[in-house]
Amino acid sequence: MKRLYFEIIIDAPAEKVSKVMLDKDSYQQWTYEFNPGSFYEGSWEQGAKIAFVGISKEGKKEGMSGHIKIHVPNEEIVIEYDGVIENGKERTEGADIEKWIGACESYRFESEGNATHVYVTTDTPEEYEDYFEKTWPKALNKLKQICEI
Secondary structure (H helix, E strand, O other), rough: EEEEEEEEOOOOHHHHHHHHHHHHHHHHHHHHHOOOEEEEEEEOOOOEEEEEEEEEOOOOOOEEEEEEEEOOOOOOEEEEEEEEEOEEEEOOOOOOOOOOOOEEEEEEEEOOOOOEEEEEEEOOOOOHHHHHHHHHHHHHHHHHHHOOO
């Protein structure tokens, strides 16, 4: 498992950045970079189950499932992954799933005057490292663009 780090400064208050990042409609806009059909199901409340999904070329839901380990509004969110979504169904067992179990993704928002420094940390199996190294910066730039309107 590899831990990756990304950051960006957005010229908007933390409350706005956090809201835009988590709101269902704007979430779809900035996560378009990961999958043009990205969306989530569930809740961002601490302890809640959440699934991050997209639609495959075959028209099936696919993605990751997990739970919100920590959520301090406008400050920090930590997601811990529990499984994958394949063909519209959650799977939490199997050798290919074990590499994701316990992986975390975190978002931290630090106010800097009227701007917000966003820090993202994500755990990933090494075979996905290049993908995330290329895609996270694009997604964060899209988030910045939406927030600064």
